[in-house]
Every structure is written in structure tokens, then in C-alpha cells.
Amino acid sequence: MACERDDVLLFEPLDMAVAGGAIVQLEGPNGVGKTSLLRCIAGLSSRYRGEMLWRGQTLQAARAAFAEETLYLGHHPGVKAALSARENLLWWSALRGIGASDQVDAALAQVGLAGYESSPCYQLSAGQQRRVALARLFLAPVPLWILDEPFTAIDKHGVAQLEMWISDHARRGGAVLLTTHQPLTLTERVVKVALSAACDDQVAEDTDGDY
Numbered sequence: 001m002a003c004e005r006d007d008v009l010l011f012e013p014l015d016m017a018v019a020g021g022a023i024v025q026l027e028g029p030n031g032v033g034k035t036s037l038l039r040c041i042a043g044l045s046s047r048y049r050g051e052m053l054w055r056g057q058t059l060q061a062a063r064a065a066f067a068e069e070t071l072y073l074g075h076h077p078g079v080k081a082a083l084s085a086r087e088n089l090l091w092w093s094a095l096r097g098i099g100a101s102d103q104v105d106a107a108l109a110q111v112g113l114a115g116y117e118s119s120p121c122y123q124l125s126a127g128q129q130r131r132v133a134l135a136r137l138f139l140a141p142v143p144l145w146i147l148d149e150p151f152t153a154i155d156k157h158g159v160a161q162l163e164m165w166i167s168d169h170a171r172r173g174g175a176v177l178l179t180t181h182q183p184l185t186l187t188e189r190v191v192k193v194a195l196s197a198a199c200d201d202q203v204a205e206d207t208d209g210d211y
Helices: 034-041 063-068 085-096 101-110 126-138 156-171
Strands: 002-005 008-011 023-027 070-073 144-148 175-179 191-194 203-206
Touching: 002 034, 008 034, 023 034, 023 156, 034 144, 034 175, 063 070, 070 126, 085 101, 085 126, 101 126, 126 156, 156 175
Parallel strands: 023 175, 023 191, 070 144, 144 175
Antiparallel strands: 002 008, 191 203
């Protein structure tokens, strides 16, 4: 596929598959199209040429199943400042037809926000708001995580926790597609896909050097 933004071609061609158990990191300079690509894959943008498949079906044919089996977390946390941490997650869960108050509280505890369930998000730090967003990972047990700069505003301890969650997800057969400027120290193998300008070649490699 090839991706466009404001009628400008960002990169081409890109041809890859993401299997269960894979952790794929998109790399490249700012503006090359990493976020645009993730938004296209997540179904939030149609500014691309080419075809995407989910479990062997075109994304158009498998749109409902794809939406149920993926979770996208964008660069911004995507929480309502006037709502509490619990209310944000209950609202999000209702959109997906999942979750209850006890499940939401358990997810918040999982990300280190026990005791902050009723706090309005405008009172939370940027890192805590990011944790509210990350709690969605534990409310929707889906096979594919699409994460755009998930380590933003997270402290050192939080980074280690998130890396552990990503590794655990891959070990259970899930897949993770992410962008980050944070050096990764995962125990699982990471496949790195380097995006370059449209006139350059695409490079795909993993940490062992044999993609």
C-alpha cells in the first residue's frame, strides 16, 4: 500500500504481514507517515492506495470483525477531562458492548490507578491520563494492538510495565503494531519496519537481522 496526506505521497510501496505473536515497530523520521499508516490500518483514514487484508479477507469485507478484534490507542490519550477515570472507561466500554464497573476498576488497578477511579481526568497528570487510556488494553482482550507512541508521558516504571504487557500479549499469541521513539528493551523479538520517503526503498528488519 501507499499512503497520502494532504495529497502528498508519504511512502511506497509497503508490503508486510503481521502474524500472531509478532511485535512490529514502525520507524522513520518525523513526517514520514508512521501515524498516518497506523490510522489507515485502524480504519480512521482512507487516504491510501492498495489493499489491506484481515484473516484473509479484504478489510472492507471484514470491517466488523476487524473492529472487534483490534484496539487502537493514538498519540493522544483520548480521555474526556471532565469525566472521571472510571466514567471515561465505562463510556468507552459501552461503545464496544463490554465491561462493567468492577471490570473497569480492576483495569485501572492494573495500570496503577487504584484510588483514582473517581478523580476527574483534568486533575490527573499527563502520565496518569495515559494510564487511563492504557487501561483499555485490559478491558478488550483483542488479538491486535495498534499503539501510536504509547510510552508518551509515562515514567520509567510505567515504561517497564508497558513493555512487560506488550511481551505478555505477544507470548499469548497476540500481535502488536506500534510506533515509539522510546528505545525498547523487550524480551520478545521486535520486527522493525523502517519507513522512508516515497522515492526511497522500504527496509524491514528485526533485532536479529534476518527478517
